[in-house]
Amino acid sequence: MDIEQEYDLFVIGGGSGGLACAKQAAKLGAKVALADFVKPSPLGTKWGLGGTCVNVGCIPKKLMHFAATLGELRHDQVEAGWIDTQVDSKHNWEKMVENVNNHIRKLNFGYKNQLLRQDVKYYNKLAEFIDANTIKLTDNKGQIETVRAKTILIAVGGRPSYPENIPNIQNLVITSDDLFWLQENPGKTLVIGASYVALECGGFLHGIGNEVAIMVRSILLRGFDQEMAEKIGQYMEEKGIRFIKGSVPDMIEATEDNKRKVTWIINGQKQEEIFDTVLVATGRVSDTQKLNLDKVGVKMNKNGKILCSADDKTSVANIFAIGDCVEGRPELTPTAIKCGQLLANRLYNNGNELMSYEFVATTVFTPLEYGCIGYSEEDAIKKFGEEKITVYHSIFKPLEWNYFEMHSGESCFAKLIVLNDNRRIIGFHYLGPHAGEVTQGYAVAIKMGVTKEQFDSTVGIHPTCSEELVQVTAVKGIDDAQKEGC
Amino acid sequence: MQGHTLAIKTFTDWNSQVLSNPKPVIVDFYADWCGPCKMLKPKLHSLHEQSQGKWELAVVNVDIEELQQISSKYANKGIPAVYLFHKGQEISNFLGNNEAKAKEMATKATTL
Secondary structure, eight states: OOEEEEEEEEEOOOOOHHHHHHHHHTTTTTEEEEOOOOOTTTTTTOTTTHHHHHSSSHHHHHHHHHHHHHHHHHHHHHTTTTTSTTTTOOEEEEHHHHHHHHHHHHHHHHHHHHHHTTTTTEOEEEEEETTTEEEEEETTTEEEEEEEEEEEEEEEEEEOOOOOTTTHHHHHHHHHHTTTOOOOOOOEEEEOSSSSSHHHHHHHHHHHTOOHHHHHHSSSSSSSSSHHHHHHHHHHHHHOOOEEEOOEEEEEEEEESSSSEEEEEEETTTEEEEEEEEEEEEOOEOOOOOGGGHTTOBOOOSSOOOOOOOOOOOOOOEEEEEEBTTTTTTOOOOHHHHHHHHHHHHHOOOOOOOOOOTTTOOOOSSSSSSEEEEOOHHHHHHHHGGGEEEEEEEOOOGGGSSSTTSOOOEEEEEEEETTTTOBBBEEEEEETTTHHHHHHHHHHHTTOOOOOHHHHOOOOOOOOOOGGGGTOOOOOTTSSSSSOOO | OOOOOEEOOHHHIIIIIIOOSSSSSEEEEEEOOOOOHHHHHHHHHHHHTTTTTSSSSEEEETTTTGGHHHHHHHHHSSSSEEEEEOOOOOOOEEEEEOOHHHHHHHHHHHHH
């Protein structure tokens, strides 16, 4: 086998982390190549360059969530005076999916061209290690070529995992890999899972008019602040999304007309129901199985996640790993991007800055959105002790919600967790409209060590929801979160 | 006179209908998600209809997998990317929804 190309850096995986590192390294003068290959989902769904976020994650999710919120706004439109708004008009799934998919293809094209312009060689091939410096590349026709590189970066991300107790499940259910490319509305859908993927997808499917049930084994949004998670679930239930709690599916079968019969057990009783579609969102697994990592000595945990030190080095000196496939990293695009850029700086520009995962802001795009920075209340108590923190909380109602009377005055909620010693805000939690936009600015302040008093001395912008955060005075355990009076 | 457009779908199409075409060929690299492409298309069609058969109009959808190598070569600076080929040689090209450049290219194609 002819070994031809030799690179300074070979990146396996063209997602958020891989692309960022490849582009930055090339900018710094390294000879870089990147291999990206999408193994089709069990149902055959595949997509182009850009990784999970662009193709089957953040981007389509946010666009579909937005589509659903536009539907809900119809009621507000009527009360705000618009004539001829039809609150019951139907949603055209095909039109939404076509527009979403076209936008994604535009991004795929843009990334491909970016690589070309920055002299990063792009292989649309499946990569596998032969040894620590040699990679085997296989294209979709089975043709093989080999490349060598001084340094290799693994940025292969993850894929949805499936429950193991149901036979043939991969052919009976869809996952987030399939949902955003479905050519037909999934209809009456059962979502299995309590992750943000499950809640976000179940949320927008309901918002566009589908009947949705969400089956959760125990708690919602494990790892997130549980008071916030409960409120998110409550809001979704009030909107008409059915939660089947304390259950996992026992059996899923295809019916004669290609629907899905799902059986589960609650309190010892067997329940069953027919759905058009079952969407599984019970977790993701690192996509490292076919890389041949054992052969080269790259150590992983039992779930396939690669073990790395704080400088992204694996157990093999010239092999690095970043993003979702690494143990202990948040599964987020912006952290993977920044991590990739900093790694390139350290490798090719004498940089020494390591990625910091402290106070990373995120937002969950459930029907009522949730933005957070820093510690959940549970984690703050665990780390510092209940007596060492003060929690401020507030229930509020967005001004715009006063047109349509069905909006609740008690759903939106803000919470700040303050460390008593130095009065630093170590936890920020906002449940309300435009959570991503509200939360982002505060992330700067919190990373800089802002105190509750500095928040209090900041004049709010009126009338907004965000101003609640610089005006909250009620202390949890002493004061009611709800303001009294009109 | 009805002009008909050559839809290039395979590598073979490219070789036979663009590179080996005895007439000059104006090739439009486009995508369904590209707004300026949608605006340029009818202008190219109209120029082609007025050309009295002196040159051919071919279109290449850059999302077609089999044509990736060709699309990467010609559309890597963006789309719409329009090229004038004659006897397998690239004569000229322009980028974007540019009516003036399209007219210029059409005029050039008639003189070849």
